[in-house]
Amino acid sequence: MIPLSVPQLAGNEWKYVKDCLDTGWISSAGSYVSQFEQLVADYAGVKYGVACMNGTVGLHIAQILSGVTSEDHVIAPNITFIATLNAIKYTGASPILIDVDPQNWQMDLELLESFLQENVVFKEVEGKIYSFNKETNKRIKAIMPVHVLGNIGDMEQLQEIATSYHIDIIEDSTEALGSLYKGKHAGSFGKFGVFSFNGNKIISTGGGGVIVTNDEALAQKAKHLTTQAKVSTMEYLHDEVGYNYRLVNVLAAIGVAQMEQFPILLENKKRMDSYYRSELSGIGDIEFQMVLPCVEANCWLFTFKTKYMRLLLDYLNLNDIQSRPFWVPMNQLEMFEDDIYVTKSNNSLEIYNTSISIPSSAGITKAEMARVVQTIKTFYSRIYITKK
Numbered sequence: 001m002i003p004l005s006v007p008q009l010a011g012n013e014w015k016y017v018k019d020c021l022d023t024g025w026i027s028s029a030g031s032y033v034s035q036f037e038q039l040v041a042d043y044a045g046v047k048y049g050v051a052c053m054n055g056t057v058g059l060h061i062a063q064i065l066s067g068v069t070s071e072d073h074v075i076a077p078n079i080t081f082i083a084t085l086n087a088i089k090y091t092g093a094s095p096i097l098i099d100v101d102p103q104n105w106q107m108d109l110e111l112l113e114s115f116l117q118e119n120v121v122f123k124e125v126e127g128k129i130y131s132f133n134k135e136t137n138k139r140i141k142a143i144m145p146v147h148v149l150g151n152i153g154d155m156e157q158l159q160e161i162a163t164s165y166h167i168d169i170i171e172d173s174t175e176a177l178g179s180l181y182k183g184k185h186a187g188s189f190g191k192f193g194v195f196s197f198n199g200n201k202i203i204s205t206g207g208g209g210v211i212v213t214n215d216e217a218l219a220q221k222a223k224h225l226t227t228q229a230k231v232s233t234m235e236y237l238h239d240e241v242g243y244n245y246r247l248v249n250v251l252a253a254i255g256v257a258q259m260e261q262f263p264i265l266l267e268n269k270k271r272m273d274s275y276y277r278s279e280l281s282g283i284g285d286i287e288f289q290m291v292l293p294c295v296e297a298n299c300w301l302f303t304f305k306t307k308y309m310r311l312l313l314d315y316l317n318l319n320d321i322q323s324r325p326f327w328v329p330m331n332q333l334e335m336f337e338d339d340i341y342v343t344k345s346n347n348s349l350e351i352y353n354t355s356i357s358i359p360s361s362a363g364i365t366k367a368e369m370a371r372v373v374q375t376i377k378t379f380y381s382r383i384y385i386t387k388k
């Protein structure tokens with residue numbers, strides 16, 4: 001089986017984990033945690049990094065620290081992995097789902113802007129201006145762009161919209177470590193960015209995340225909240241309800257080793273992407289995800305559209321090529337059925353109905369990619385012959 005996306009553990013992972021085991025530093029204290037935080041923050045061009053258990057909890061903490069409450073709305077794209085929406089629901093806030101652009105599959109910013117123009121009224125609360133949804137009378141506190149598949153939408157446009165409507169940006173950059181928009185890293189555009197290091201990401205700690213921010217006070221608060229809000233090193237004194245969301249040293253040790261290899265893994269992903277694009281271009285009815293010219297994506301998971309998606313999915317999996325459909329759009333999941341979904345032509349559904357992800361591990365070999373491509377070509381030659 002050629003797997004969809006598996007970690008590449010070819011560096012110092014064993015050595016650093018052994019170091020944790022040999023020294024007994026396997027748990028929440030230990031030098032690998034701070035090293036990993038710094039490596040990720042430095043890489044993303046952001047001042048501070050706070051390690052946490054996974055990306056989902058990172059998104060939860062980022063919202064709490066942006067002041068999101070159960071009285072608020074948080075805006076998110078309708079196409080994302082469920083964790084984005086779960087993290088919003090943990091705060092009690094109500095999501096506003098925005099349909100995605102049919103070309104690059106990121107949040108549709110024209111649609112977002114027209115929704116805000118028509119539905120927002122500004123109100124002053126404790127000396128600050130906020131956007132309120134006229135219909136629900138809830139404040140729109142944050143917007144969570146998701147860099148879907150490591151691609152990035154127009155961040156300057158998003159920043160302009162967010163600034164005009166006094167909405168905080170929390171980037172769900174979980175899939176986008178290494179992706180650039182006009183030379184600036186994913187994760188560095190908002191109040192917070194959050195990265196994930198679960199098993200299928202470009203680098204992995206098994207499970208893990210890092211919250212990044214340029215604000216020192218917020219970084220300190222994030223550390224505080226993710227570590228049970230303890231105020232004294234000696235006394236068991238806590239000043240608020242905190243969370244045990246910390247990343248343990250043994251996983252951070254894997255993270256440090258993975259970060260050392262990150263430039264190579266990123267290069268491999270890019271090579272994989274350009275190979276697939278050149279070999280699959282013009283095959284059957286395949287359509288690729290559009291990437292803006294000012295974006296350099298990390299090419300996390302190769303996904304394309306075809307109206308034969310279901311047939312191709314079965315065909316590839318039967319041929320031991322692990323492939324997956326795209327995420328079911330959030331508005332179709334029963335937990336979010338009653339939430340606001342802003343759309344004109346439901347591009348999310350069309351993308352879901354037609355998109356398929358194919359093997360994209362950073363360690364995929366040329367021979368494996370050639371087999372994937374050949375199998376897809378054979379599939380289409382049969383489909384088109386059958387059609388005639």
Ligand SMILES: Cc1ncc(COP(=O)(O)O)c(C=O)c1O
Pocket residue numbers: 053054055056057080081083084146172174175195196197198207208209
């Ligand atoms: C878009 C998106 N958001 C959030 C997450 C959550 O990250 P984690 O699995 O580390 O909790 C993921 C990854 O799984 C993701 O792909």
